[in-house]
Amino acid sequence: MEKVSQSLAENQKYLQDQFKNSMDFMMRELTLSGTAGALFALDGLVSKQTITLSILNPLMGAPVMPGDGPMKMKFIEQNVLGSVEQKRETQMEQILLLLMSGFAVLLLDGCGDALAFGVQGFDSRGPEEPQNEVMQRGAKDGFTESYQSNMAMIRRRMKTTSLKFEKAQVGGKSHTPLAICYLEGVASSQVIRKVKSRLKKCSLQTALGAGYLVSFLERGGIFTGVGMSERPDVVCGKIEEGRVAILVEGTPSVLLVPFLFVENFQTLDDYLTRPFYGTFIRWLKYLAFFLSAFLPGLYVAITTHHPELLPESLLLKIAEAEAQTPFPVMAETLLLYFLYEVLREAGLRAPRSLSATVSIVGGLVVGDTAVSAGLVSAPSLLVVALTAIAGYAVPRLYEPLALLRLAFLLAGNFLGVWGVMLGLVLLLLNLCGSESFGVPLLTPVAPYSGRLVFRDVFTRAGWQRLAQKDAVVQDMPGSRELGQ
């Protein structure tokens, strides 16, 4: 690692070489009481106004400084400049990193130290309501791309010294900073240790989003053991239950570990409404999950292999509709499902001005023309539409559901209801065998805890009961020894 040279010319040359062909590199040469100096920064990352007001003006207006380079540097540090974020550096590599993080760096001739000042001034988005986690009654602010602002949002809601933010970094080239956030004395020390060790082993060169880190934090499986939230209130609630949050610079989503399967069905609105309504909504979401995962598979299985399961009148209606289409039920459902996924993807990726057109054309073509042309039957269309809508009731599970649906569809076609049942057992086995940082993914359902299940899974208890006893994540049944 290269050290800062005593010679200003050498340091200048080094930095100029490093930022060769970079038009954002700025250097301002100055003379301070007869000693040559230079201030470096990267345009766009710093606030020029702050540099002028808090660095250049005080330096220019400073009295005559005594001694050589090092003495002058010490004088400047102690008597001239009073930046809040100010540090000395001797390593060139660190200086480069600071420059790229929005610091200004002052170097003096004859001095082997550099003085860096935090003068960040890049544009950033203000807190807005998260688009992917819409709440009816919750707060309307969401995380932004700056992890420091995100830290402040959490701190503002949890005014306790137990709340810790430990700094870490990922990405060999991007040097993306992140903060590991937890409540000391509540979060399991073993989980914190595991988080740090897994992040350390992260072999990414560039981490452009929190999602990049997920695969380094989890151990695979159909359902993830790492949660994500764009809402500071949700993250605070999770931290209070012993979870560890990871705030990554440049991404408005915060990672949460350990993350249990039942949490996919929990939203902040559940806790802001009356318990009976919260419980009702919870059960609606469970139903929606099963509907979304199993309905196409069961529809294909029953219509193809077990029509005796259906009431006669319904069976006749389906048979009548199917008789007018050229494809078997399986091909029809599969076709509709793929069409739906294509439409969804197109709606997501198309420019905003075109997305309405895509929806209308898609809805008309698929919904009306395909049925009236006799290409697909109305019952199949209804099943796929129901499945899609149900999937949006549990948006966190959309990705696994998209694939599970397809798997159950194939199983139902080849092995009937039994194929779907076998798929269900396999799914259960996968869920039962998965863990998130030593906590079983399906807890408190399997392993079972009656107290916890009727607290916040099958029923959403009232706040008087919820407030009585904490449900710290590492105390869930079946968790490996995750004590303090």
Place this chain on the structure above:
Amino acid sequence: MAKRKISAAQFFISMFVSRVVVTIALNGRYTGGENMLESIVSYVLAMGLGFLIALPIWGLQKRRPQWDVARAAVEDMGALGKPVPLLYFLYFVVVNGTSLALFQLFLMDTINPAFSAALVTTALVGAALYGALRGIETVARCAACVFVLLLLGCGLVFGIVAWRFSAENLEPLFYNGFHQTYEGVLLFIARTSVFADMAMLLPMVKGRKGLGFACWAGGTALFVGLLLFLVAGCLGRYAYTQNFPVYALAAITQVRSMQRLDAVFTGVWMMGLVVKLAFDMYGCRLCLAALKSSPDDSRGGAWAAALLILAVALCTALLPPVRAVLLDTRLLCICTVAAGFLLPLLVLVSGLFRKKTKAPEDGA
């Protein structure tokens, strides 16, 4: 790596699921008579005998709580004990192969689906193998979920068919002597792999195992009693003419919106079978580990067991001579008593004998 343990509740719930799976496949041909009510008496007697059969296993558990019977045999008896894990492995293969064969026979003879029954059987073994490879905790947790689904499924079927119950269908007990009761006891013991499961898996169970066993025996007796009572009361003599009377009971079930619930019955059977097979395949892992004197359970054991179980199931279902041998109640009963009583007793006695012969040497 530290081995994980499961709770006594999880273990005996899994055993309950296994028991239900076996009971579903019950028919008059094997119970030795036409009166289903007598089978209830047989089951209660079989459970009473079960307590006696399990005694050596409890004795061995008390002496060597950390070892299963196969490992205790290898450790205590040396080379002479090596056949014990092998015998348990073979027992698991045969018992599960026959359970699977009964399911395939059911598919082939009663359901006759448009697709190959062997394909379903293979998929079932694949699912069980996946569970066995994930470990005993995974299977035990899954068994608890299947248990709930099973209770819901059975509750639905029982609740709906109960109105068809007619006391006129019930026949007096022991009208034709005690032969059927005796045959029933043999059958219920023969088709109970819980003793072998206990012999191999009890060291991985924590909690009140004795209470768990008593609850298991009582719970299964209640379930089997209720099931057979409904079969007898709803189907009467018609049950005897059916290869799978419990299925026949499910097939006559009608709800307003669902015409028949036999698919639910078959699904429940399949899910239970996966749990039973997975548990016993995990037992096979332990058997091979004991044979190799390896501290870790052998994944190869589960693979070998899966392939052999599939082969036995297909042979039993497709080849009548093999079926005649492997589904023979007396032969299976001898195997079960050997696995549940004789082998543990042998290992227990040899362990005690070894301790006695070693004691003077230690003293000297």
